[in-house]
Amino acid sequence: MKEIQQMTEQELEEEIKEFIQHKFNNSKPYIFVSYSHKDKIKVMQKVLEWIRQGYNLIMDLDFENHGSDKDWTKLLCQNIRHDRCVQAVCFRSKHYYRSMACLIELLLLRSSFIRNKRNDKQSKKDIPMEIFKLSEKKEYDEDPEFDKQY
Numbered sequence: 001m002k003e004i005q006q007m008t009e010q011e012l013e014e015e016i017k018e019f020i021q022h023k024f025n026n027s028k029p030y031i032f033v034s035y036s037h038k039d040k041i042k043v044m045q046k047v048l049e050w051i052r053q054g055y056n057l058i059m060d061l062d063f064e065n066h067g068s069d070k071d072w073t074k075l076l077c078q079n080i081r082h083d084r085c086v087q088a089v090c091f092r093s094k095h096y097y098r099s100m101a102c103l104i105e106l107l108l109l110r111s112s113f114i115r116n117k118r119n120d121k122q123s124k125k126d127i128p129m130e131i132f133k134l135s136e137k138k139e140y141d142e143d144p145e146f147d148k149q150y
Contacts, residue, residue: 005045020059020061026084032057032127034109035090035091038099039134076105080109087129088105088127
């Protein structure tokens, strides 16, 4: 098995897709991964590390292919509101806060819409979120580039 840091973007993506297509099990508890596709390589490295450790998780690697199609939001809602979705991991970066898709995911993760759609009475609560910071740079709201543009 090749070391993660030695893998190309294509190799990372292929191994993660292989897991999602053949080993991901939505009948078991799983983790939902939220990230900006501009941070894809860093995120895939961490996600593949977790997959190899045995974590059951789901992430969207084909967002670019969804475009503005409504099926993307339908799939997103299904993955988040599923009773087996026990946690969300958000990979924070300046790209994350500039992404409409990421903001939609954050809002859905905290919305009563999702909470009320979950069938298991014990699941009718917020999905716990873990935030991973991808850069050691200043916080997003202290970023001069961000301030100029937004």
